[in-house]
Amino acid sequence: MPTVTDTKKIKIPPTAFATETSRALEKPGCLLVSGDANNANVMTIGWGAIGVLWGRPVFMVAVRPSRHTYKFLEETGEFTVNVPRKGMEAAVAYCGTVSGRDADKFKEKHLTKLAGEKVKAPIIAECCVNYECKVLWKTKVDDSVMAVPDEVKKRFYPKGDLHTIYFGEIVAARADEDAAEHLP
Amino acid sequence: MPTVTDTKKIKIPPTAFATETSRALEKPGCLLVSGDANNANVMTIGWGAIGVLWGRPVFMVAVRPSRHTYKFLEETGEFTVNVPRKGMEAAVAYCGTVSGRDADKFKEKHLTKLAGEKVKAPIIAECCVNYECKVLWKTKVDDSVMAVPDEVKKRFYPKGDLHTIYFGEIVAARADEDAAEHLP
Numbered sequence: 480m481p482t483v484t485d486t487k488k489i490k491i492p493p494t495a496f497a498t499e500t501s502r503a504l505e506k507p508g509c510l511l512v513s514g515d516a517n518n519a520n521v522m523t524i525g526w527g528a529i530g531v532l533w534g535r536p537v538f539m540v541a542v543r544p545s546r547h548t549y550k551f552l553e554e555t556g557e558f559t560v561n562v563p564r565k566g567m568e569a570a571v572a573y574c575g576t577v578s579g580r581d582a583d584k585f586k587e588k589h590l591t592k593l594a595g596e597k598v599k600a601p602i603i604a605e606c607c608v609n610y611e612c613k614v615l616w617k618t619k620v621d622d623s624v625m626a627v628p629d630e631v632k633k634r635f636y637p638k639g640d641l642h643t644i645y646f647g648e649i650v651a652a653r654a655d656e657d658a659a660e661h662l663p
Numbered sequence: 664m665p666t667v668t669d670t671k672k673i674k675i676p677p678t679a680f681a682t683e684t685s686r687a688l689e690k691p692g693c694l695l696v697s698g699d700a701n702n703a704n705v706m707t708i709g710w711g712a713i714g715v716l717w718g719r720p721v722f723m724v725a726v727r728p729s730r731h732t733y734k735f736l737e738e739t740g741e742f743t744v745n746v747p748r749k750g751m752e753a754a755v756a757y758c759g760t761v762s763g764r765d766a767d768k769f770k771e772k773h774l775t776k777l778a779g780e781k782v783k784a785p786i787i788a789e790c791c792v793n794y795e796c797k798v799l800w801k802t803k804v805d806d807s808v809m810a811v812p813d814e815v816k817k818r819f820y821p822k823g824d825l826h827t828i829y830f831g832e833i834v835a836a837r838a839d840e841d842a843a844e845h846l847p
Contacts, residue, residue, distance in 0.1 A: 494681075494682060494685035494686060494689075495682060496682065497678075497681035497682040497684075497685045497713065498678060498679060498680065498681040498682040498683075499682075500681075501678035501681045501713060501714055501715065501720075502678060504714065504715050505678075505715060525715065525718070526714070526715045526716050526717070526718075527714050527715065528712035528713055528714025528715070528716065528721060528723055529681065529685060529712055529713065529714060530685055530688060530710070530711050530712025530713060530714075530723065531685065531688050531689060531709065531710045531711065531712070532710050532712070532725065533710070533815050533818075533819060534709070534710075536685075537712060539712055539714065539723070541716065614809075615812060615815070616804070616809055616811055616812065616815075617808050617809045618802045618807075618808050618809075618828075619807075619808050620800070623802075623803075623807070624801050624802050624803050624827070625798075625800055625801045625802075627800055628799060628800065631717050631799070631800075634717075635717060643808070644802075
């Protein structure tokens with residue numbers, strides 16, 4: 480994994496890497512961070528969407544109430560999404576299987592927290608694209624407007640634990656100067 | 664505007680043009696089509712998001728109940744999103760200001776309906792990227808889980824008419840062979 484000093488981060492337009500980020504979500508996943516410099520958690524996400532809502536750039540993420548991350552998100556209303564570099568696959572897999580209740584995943588996988596520019600939630604230095612988001616609005620996966628498809632319920636919600644969907648305004652976005660060459 | 668015979672459409676991965684589509688949403692807008700070959704409507708959208716939900720590629724769009732498109736969406740559960748070519752700005756502006764109740768916008772702006780491969784809603788031949796979507800799930804912009812920010816309410820909902828947010832599974836996606844050169 481590259482060390483922090485290997486790379487320089489530059490400001491990018493919020494949707495400049497939407498294609499690469501969508502691809503990374505599918506495989507190997509992206510890293511969702513919430514909390515603050517002293518107390519943060521990181522989890523792997525495979526779902527999310529980038530676009531525009533209410534005239535603002537948004538990153539939509541979905542988190543189940545059972546997740547350690549959920550509490551941080553609810554308390555802070557902020558998160559970062561970090562697109563891993565090629566070579567970080569093992570760290571991403573780890574962050575998707577181990578709970579922050581049981582381990583300090585940053586420490587275990589040598590992930591370096593860098594201060595966000597606009598949010599208290601840190602970004603991950605080793606990741607090559609970093610989105611800083613503030614929750615604008617949220618909703619819940621439920622049947623109130625339209626029933627969740629049966630197939631989806633059976634596969635993803637056999638025990639309930641329905642996702643909350645967070646629409647985060649992308650308030651800052653950075654990428655490593657050499658991001659294009661190192662995206663997964 | 665190019666004629667239909669100028670271009671050949673090829674199958675693309677659903678998120679291959681996510682960056683360009685996000686940029687087009689911001690300016691000049693994309694074209695949302697719903698209905699079928701005989702009775703369809705087209706409207707301009709500036710908001711939307713592309714990504715992954717429940718392991719499926721999704722295009723999220725937001726439509727107000729007052730829109731002519733709303734009825735079609737509710738009845739068919741299908742839509743297409745079409746990214747205009749450079750040069751289609753006037754047509755896109757027109758489709759964002761005139762209602763389908765008052766005019767046949769396809770006819771007025773010489774927009775050619777092409778049959779969808781997987782949905783009844785047509786795509787627009789002149790547009791260089793075309794997404795075909797089936798509504799997986801929908802929700803409503805409301806205060807039930809989290810209050811819509813006051814600033815957003817004042818600016819976008821002074822008369823209510825709250826958007827329904829549709830999560831459409833992208834069941835097919837095509838682009839013109841020369842799309843990369845002609846995107847807005």
